[in-house]
Amino acid sequence: QKEVEQNSGPLSVPEGAIASLNCTYSDRGSQSFFWYRQYSGKSPELIMSIYSNGDKEDGRFTAQLNKASQYVSLLIRDSQPSDSATYLCAVSSNYQLIWGAGTKLIIKP
Amino acid sequence: EAGVAQSPRYKIIEKRQSVAFWCNPISGHATLYWYQQILGQGPKLLIQFQNNGVVDDSQLPKDRFSAERLKGVDSTLKIQPAKLEDSAVYLCASSQILNTGELFFGEGSRLTVL
Numbered sequence: 001q002k003e004v005e006q007n008s009g010p011l012s013v014p015e016g017a018i019a020s021l022n023c024t025y026s027d028r029g030s031q032s033f034f035w036y037r038q039y040s041g042k043s044p045e046l047i048m049s050i051y052s053n054g055d056k057e058d059g060r061f062t063a064q065l066n067k068a069s070q071y072v073s074l075l076i077r078d079s080q081p082s083d084s085a086t087y088l089c090a091v092s093s094n095y096q097l098i099w100g101a102g103t104k105l106i107i108k109p
Numbered sequence: 110e111a112g113v114a115q116s117p118r119y120k121i122i123e124k125r126q127s128v129a130f131w132c133n134p135i136s137g138h139a140t141l142y143w144y145q146q147i148l149g150q151g152p153k154l155l156i157q158f159q160n161n162g163v164v165d166d167s168q169l170p171k172d173r174f175s176a177e178r179l180k181g182v183d184s185t186l187k188i189q190p191a192k193l194e195d196s197a198v199y200l201c202a203s204s205q206i207l208n209t210g211e212l213f214f215g216e217g218s219r220l221t222v223l
Contacts, residue, residue, distance in 0.1 A: 034210040
């Protein structure tokens, strides 16, 4: 059974600080990794994709991938109240997209 | 560019009744997905189409759920008869290519079964 694990939270972070969200996956053969943001009552929205080991930066967001340790993380710098949402990790494994249950992030002003 | 369109946004039915959801993907997107999302969980794939062919329906409860995408564009998901545990948000998504994790979601259809 292929799995993607995330801490459900809530993760509470002060405004302006760095929020760190983590995700582990079970299938060592996974090749593609995605972070989606889902506001309460809304649908998921893709914010980052990463395909190779290392860091990928896009504005205030940085995705980090470590295939040897089978984890992927998302860092949000200068966190804003508008970043408060649930963050879903999705991993592409053998042509299937496996989803985590999400981490709820709360940014406190 | 218009996004993924879904309707209805909300539906309340009694158990054992039927319901249908409609989805129109982003223009040119050949791959269409129906997901079920229960509160506090990640999306669960029900069915994936490539044009009008089914790629994956392994998690679709076929005794009560059906879906079609007859002309390779819009799609309908039907539940008949509905059970209490079908209460969820039904998300339609589309993508430009097959076997990608870069999906575009519609606003979802929230179903409540009483």
